[in-house]
Amino acid sequence: MLKYSRIAGTGSYLPEKVLTNHDLESMFETSDEWIRERTGIRKRHLAAPDQTTVDLAYIASLRALEAAGVTAEEVDLIVFGTTTPDLVFPNCGALLQDKLGIRTACPAIGLEAACSGFMYSLSIADKFIKLGEAQCALVVGAETLSRIVDWTDRSTAIIFGDGAGAAVLKPADAPGIISTHLHTDGTYKDLLYCSGGPSRGFKQGTDGRIDAFIRMTGNEIFKVAVKSLGAIVDETLAANNLDKSAIDWLVPHQANIRIIQATAKKLDMPMERVIVTVDEHANTSAASVPLALDTGIRDGRIKRGDLILLEAFGGGLTWGSALIRY
Ligand code: UT7
Secondary structure, eight states: OOOEEEEEEEEEEOOSEEEEHHHHHTTSSOOHHHHHHHHOOOEEEEOOTTOOHHHHHHHHHHHHHHHHTOOGGGOOEEEEEOSSOSSSSSOHHHHHHHHTTOOSOOOEEEEOOGGGHHHHHHHHHHHHHHTTSOSSEEEEEEEEGGGTOOTTOHHHHTTBOEEEEEEEEEEESSOSEEEEEEEEOGGGGGGEEESOBTTTBOEEOTTSOEEOOEEEOHHHHHHHHHHHHHHHHHHHHHHTTOOGGGOOEEEEOOSOHHHHHHHHHHTTOOGGGBOOOHHHHOBOGGGHHHHHHHHHHHTTSSOTTOEEEEEEEETTTEEEEEEEEO
């Protein structure tokens, strides 16, 4: 018999070092005012040189496990969304499993869906639990995007930051995760990509740097994001026969305040019902939704029983949503 999954606990972590918009003003031609107006971002956090994606995920995971009241040994599935893995392999799920001291040989999945990584990971973990193949799933979104940002490119350097978020899923008699919706359109692959990879190879630029950086056509992505997120909101409501007024909280991907406002408008939602953290940590890709979710839960805005719509959008292009009864 199919079961349901629910979010038992969440956790998040931002590295200590902060880079403000004013700091960026000394790196290339930009201004705090331009960045705030166009994106809503005030600052971003950067991993320390010796901190990896798994290190950030480890702290977020410990916090999520504590909030869920479970021990690491109880975890029987890890799904880890990231675009900036520590290594090509082993996958970050395996590295996190080892770091958490889990010795049960539970499956650990590394998943790359760019900024939609957490939505994809959540959807997969939900299905394992529904099918009875997992009883305690650790779902992670974590990134060290600062390692693939071209710090000479002002169109991307202002946007991204490092961070991690995690959620523990447990089986439930009533739906916690009500539905998930995932999409990819690979025809948009050239709008947002990393310019180097193990199979295509890494070129060396004239400045001597290895060319493996985020490349983005921001204004085109902006248009597709607003359209796709509007459509997935409709799809999620229609799949559940719900009116938009039923949603208590929108927890959107934290990429750009103007994209967030457009999605809130589509839902006729006042911004007071939207969890916004983009000003605090910029776009942390796969970490962005769990970071915002954890913020809303820990500061007491999101309460047990609330109906929450999560959504994200990123390179691929990929996008996804989840309707959750918290
Ligand atoms: O998770 C998904 C990942 N990506 C996104 O969500 C990105 C979505 N897109 C965006 O957030 C916006 O497109 C940006 C914030 C990246 C850019 O804002 P925009 O309003 O779309 O600006 P634009 O790219 O159309 O550029 C407008 C102007 C250009 O100058 P000209 O050609 O009009 O003279 C740019 O050169 O702004 C200039 N510009 C900057 N100026 C100051 C670009 N970056 C900067 C900057 N500071 N950092």
